[in-house]
Amino acid sequence: MPFADAASSELPLGRLLRLALFQVSVGLAAVLLNGTLNRVLIVELDTPAWIVALMIAIPLLVAPFRALIGYRSDTHRSVLGWRRVPYIWFGTLAQFGGLAIMPFALILITRPDTFIAGVSAACLSFLLTGSGMHVTQTAGLALATDIAPDDKRPRVVAMLYVMLLVGMMLAAFTIGNLLIDFTATKLVQVIQGAAALTMALNIIALWKQEARNTKITMSNVVNPKFSVIWASFTAQPDTKRLLLAIGLGAMAFAMQDALLEPYGGQILGLSVGSTTALTGTWAIGALIAFAYSGKRLAAGTDPLRLAGLGTVAGIAAFLMTIFAAPLMSAPLLFAGATVIGFGTGLFSVGTLIAAMGLCRSDNAGLALGAWGAVQASCAGLGIALGGLIRDGIAYFALSDGMGATLADRATGYGTVFFLEILLLLVTMVVLGPVIGRDKQRLHGESESFGLSEFPT
Numbered sequence: 001m002p003f004a005d006a007a008s009s010e011l012p013l014g015r016l017l018r019l020a021l022f023q024v025s026v027g028l029a030a031v032l033l034n035g036t037l038n039r040v041l042i043v044e045l046d047t048p049a050w051i052v053a054l055m056i057a058i059p060l061l062v063a064p065f066r067a068l069i070g071y072r073s074d075t076h077r078s079v080l081g082w083r084r085v086p087y088i089w090f091g092t093l094a095q096f097g098g099l100a101i102m103p104f105a106l107i108l109i110t111r112p113d114t115f116i117a118g119v120s121a122a123c124l125s126f127l128l129t130g131s132g133m134h135v136t137q138t139a140g141l142a143l144a145t146d147i148a149p150d151d152k153r154p155r156v157v158a159m160l161y162v163m164l165l166v167g168m169m170l171a172a173f174t175i176g177n178l179l180i181d182f183t184a185t186k187l188v189q190v191i192q193g194a195a196a197l198t199m200a201l202n203i204i205a206l207w208k209q210e211a212r213n214t215k216i217t218m219s220n221v222v223n224p225k226f227s228v229i230w231a232s233f234t235a236q237p238d239t240k241r242l243l244l245a246i247g248l249g250a251m252a253f254a255m256q257d258a259l260l261e262p263y264g265g266q267i268l269g270l271s272v273g274s275t276t277a278l279t280g281t282w283a284i285g286a287l288i289a290f291a292y293s294g295k296r297l298a299a300g301t302d303p304l305r306l307a308g309l310g311t312v313a314g315i316a317a318f319l320m321t322i323f324a325a326p327l328m329s330a331p332l333l334f335a336g337a338t339v340i341g342f343g344t345g346l347f348s349v350g351t352l353i354a355a356m357g358l359c360r361s362d363n364a365g366l367a368l369g370a371w372g373a374v375q376a377s378c379a380g381l382g383i384a385l386g387g388l389i390r391d392g393i394a395y396f397a398l399s400d401g402m403g404a405t406l407a408d409r410a411t412g413y414g415t416v417f418f419l420e421i422l423l424l425l426v427t428m429v430v431l432g433p434v435i436g437r438d439k440q441r442l443h444g445e446s447e448s449f450g451l452s453e454f455p456t
Contacts, residue, residue: 059130
């Protein structure tokens with residue numbers, strides 16, 4: 001069975017698979033926020049894309065604090081003896097609350113007299129859901145690291161990453177099938193069902209996973225300040241350049257997050273179910289990238305060179321996406337979405353392993369938290385910019401500002417995809433000087449991460 005070797009006497013496979021359910025709930029929420037809802041808001045509810053992009057980007061305001069959240073859960077003081085459980089529980093409540101109020105916010109958006117109230121409520125629901133996802137995932141991964149034996153942690157981390165992608169893929173195809181014949185009532189039922197399922201999955205995942213230990217949570221040891229640890233981390237060679245490359249690449253891959261499904265709906269005339277399936281094909285591409293990364297890293301490939309290959313794949317993917325409009329080719333769009341997932345997967349795995357190479361015994365959580373914080377923050381900025389640029393260029397083009405040839409909605413989308421290509425080229429330039437440096441250490445990290453044993 002895949003990842004059976006991740007189990008141990010301390011963490012049996014059944015308990016490990018149960019713990020991984022929190023990643024499935026995160027994947028479900030990600031598909032709703034970044035996939036289904038943005039398309040429904042833009043196409044069915046005719047909400048301006050820049051408003052929708054800002055809604056999707058709002059949860060990522062929490063992303064810069066992921067490193068701090070991890071640090072706080074490491075040093076959490078509690079008379080109950082739990083460090084991770086409080087963070088996972090309150091993250092779950094926020095996730096549930098955001099999804100629970102979301103349908104009513106969408107109802108308000110459909111009426112002109114309550115549009116502003118609806119947008120405000122939708123922003124709140126997106127913020128609650130997104131912040132809950134970040135807190136739950138950060139503390140959940142930390143809990144998995146706590147309870148897994150040292151020699152099994154790499155495989156546990158790899159399995160949890162795969163479960164996130166599997167959760168996204170299953171959620172995308174399931175929601176897509178449920179919304180083939182789209183109605184507002186069905187959408188409300190799907191979102192409320194997702195809220196209930198999130199609560200159920202996370203309670204099952206969390207049940208009796210963390211042992212109570214008051215010796216740790218009530219310790220009088222004074223921990224160093226977060227600012228001191230952060231300054232020491234960023235002072236390492238090439239750290240700032242690597243974080244810059246991570247941010248640029250994340251922004252480049254994320255600008256289309258709020259636009260790909262509306263692009264399929266408005267330009268190619270695809271249904272809600274069909275465009276939701278685009279997220280599923282993205283997840284398939286990411287899984288393929290994960291498997292390919294394992295083989296290449298086992299053969300000694302530099303992780304940053306792998307990240308560079310991901311940027312090249314991204315350039316090809318966005319070209320395919322651009323040409324899907326003039327050719328009116330849905331298969332080309334689905335192929336582009338798959339390759340976007342493949343490129344994102346390669347870039348994420350390569351840069352994550354490079355970040356792990358910066359870890360020391362006293363800052364492992366901070367290093368990985370920094371990777372997640374920079375990536376998610378820049379992705380949020382990219383999503384917001386993508387929506388603003390798409391609306392601005394589309395308005396200018398439809399006002400005959402670019403001539404009759406470009407007076408089309410597709411011009412706004414195409415401009416964003418072209419800017420993503422430029423950002424990926426800049427990312428390659430930033431990555432170039434650090435590729436090949438300290439390759440032996442980074443390769444060691446890739447082996448410890450467990451990618452080389454990915455089941456294919």
